[in-house]
Amino acid sequence: MQLELLGFTVRDVRFGARTDLAGGVLTVDKDALASHLLEDPDLAEVRLAIARPGDSTRIIHILDAVEPRLKVKGGGDFPGFLSTPTPVGAGVTHRLEGVTVLVTGTLSGAADSQGLKESIVDMSGPAARYNPVSGNVNLVIEVAARPGASPVESAAASRKAALKAAVYLASPTRGLTPDRRESLALPPVDGALPRIGYVMPAMSEGELHTTFFYGRSVQSLPALVHPNEILDGALVSADYWIACHRSPTYLYQNEPVIRSLIARHGRDLEFAGVLLCRCLITSQDEKMRQASQTAKVARMLGIRGAVVTMSNGGHAYLDQMLICRELEQAGVATVLGVDEYSDADGSDFPLVTTVPEATAVVSMGNQEQIVDCPAVDTVLGGTAFLAGNSYEKAFGQAPGSALSVALRQIYCSTNQLGWSTLRGRAY
């Protein structure tokens, strides 16, 4: 499986009369894009805005981030949503580098465990470096679903809008010469290199909070996935829980562990593939079955070592730890990616649960560290913080005011896929 990923650098995005890409400037016909998105009868309203690096802008209620992509050859765009669920990861794909679509909204009717947590991106100031999109030009799409839509229907409408917008923005690249070409494949390598796998439990808690693989929620039996599939749009995020943990579609399209393993394939290791499974399984038996099946498949694939990430928090740690234990007991070396619950002063034990086999752990940082966000001129995405976060005292304030909040509220800040250089260290 070979993927030609052709990159088009975008330095700025502007609204204009006609959508096109010239000289690194993406011009977007705002009305045309809005009416394209509003063809979906489940959407009542969309508002478009642009947020640039360094702007005094705060974006709230973020539901997902997507990199603009256009599948040119060998499959369709975002299979399972905008095209049939046939495999991607081969052929030719165009990407806009330096742009993200940020879709925001409140998911009407969402409450309790089917709720939505606040998530914040600051485009400048000390909090900006904690999120993965403040260095990009962001097209912010605030959506409102039709009245009466359930939270699940609202989320689906927002997702479709984000994916359609991503394809719309990348469409002007058709026929243009790319700035960068990458050829992604896993050719045969020297047999002496260690075979390494990537065990990727993606979050799925129910109908609302989940991760889609070709349009269906990820399952608790490990699926062997070619890394190119994930980089090419096979995984789409629907995680509206704790902001710091979120793995948006953007981070799947640029999955950092996969990128790191592909870069070393043939040099330091042989990348055997991704074992995609599930986090936040609610039944004990199913948790155990997934862990033991993952270890079995890893053994059958001849894997000697595996990176094991996770998504979300709470008992998702247990899914990861059980996988770690089963893999280690099957003779497969593991490294775990976690984030920490070490309390605001860093004094508490960082992890929710552990197993003695977890001897190699990489920390993406303590989500409870307080970060200061200065007042901003512009707030996009909504007009008030979500009421469901009442435990966060700062959220009683106007969203544009100066805030002191835990990293927990900052989009993807301690995400366990490891996109950032943030780390928790022992002092």
Add this chain to the structure above:
Amino acid sequence: MSTFRIVHYLNQFFGGLGGEEKADAAPTLRAGPIGPGVLLHDLCRGQAEVAATVTCGDNRMAEHPAETLRAVLDLVREAKPDLLVAGPAFGSGRYGLACAAVCSAARQELGVPAVTAMSPDNPGAESRGAHVIVAISGPTASTMKADLERLARLAVKIGRREPLGAADDEGYLPSGRRVNEFGTKTGAERMVEMLLRKVRGEPFASEVVVPAFEPVPPAPPVRDLSTATLAVVTTSGLVGAGNPGGVESWRATKWEKYDISGLSELSPDAFTCVHGGYDTRHIRANPNRAVPLDALRASEREGRIGRLHDVLYTTVGNVMPVLRASQFGREIAAELRSAGVEAAIFTAT
């Protein structure tokens, strides 16, 4: 800042008094550096001086800890330290425990900052008090020079009140505090690099060290349930309707008590569930699914249990910090004890 004064604590051997035969030696104070203190003094390069040395036999400290520590502390105070340095104790258990005890006492009772050095598996490393920095040393004096260099560097920083960097960078044992930092490599790169080292059998340093949990011996069983008083404790997030106490849906900061005397079951009109970590619809529809009061009352009526305690203890267990959970547990345990409760049903989700 001018030169600051170090008082150095040594055992009988490194203090030049003698070997095991002098292990009972009483605490003594001498001016200037002795033994390893001479090199320590030089390594401080004029930023600090080893002004005095307190020496004491290891056995004396081990066998008469309270009075010996008192005597050592008096001598330390007399020498007017800005900083106390103890050891290095290397792998020696008695010496390590003495260094840790002297440092903790200097910190707590004299308000003097303190630093020691020993190998990580020295029992003294476990027993050190809060705010005592333990530099890592080798297990024997064969690494004396490198160990003293590390100790001197830390001593100068601590004496000058400069903030210390991360434990790995500075070469001290982690104090339990976690600090976020930006580095040069992404988490993904660090994971892959650590994995390659692990697979190749090369040394690697985990960024979080997983401890063994302290075991609690199982409580003895109840001999006769039919006469016993039972209490119910739950972390399922069950609270009174409207959540009058404002228990948080995760990382709860409080636990609550509800009087359940006279209730034959938990009605959805009187109780709800505010746990933020799972779909609570089934529990809100019938709270007995989280706290089986209906079934427990039946057991009480049928005489299978003695009686049910009048108070229900409840909180939200959703990602509660470990230390807070222990504290809540201790508080509730104390109430149960004083109420004469003999056994508990604990429902968690």
Add this chain to the structure above:
Amino acid sequence: MAKEIERVGIPVAFCTAIPAVPLSVGVSRIFQGKAVTCLLGDASLPAEAERSLRARLTAGALATLTREVNEPTLFRAD
């Protein structure tokens, strides 16, 4: 929390849908509940059937309190 109650000598029947957590932490008497979202019940059953299921689960949990254990032990309803 449960360990602190045991520490003062009061035996605890720890009912949970996910025993791996208390097993790893070292809780002594662990009783397997039904599901995270419905610990001691089953919302798909008719009311009477669910009530008798809960009676059975509760009796199972109570029974663990009379059992001698030396290490974290998982019990299930008979």
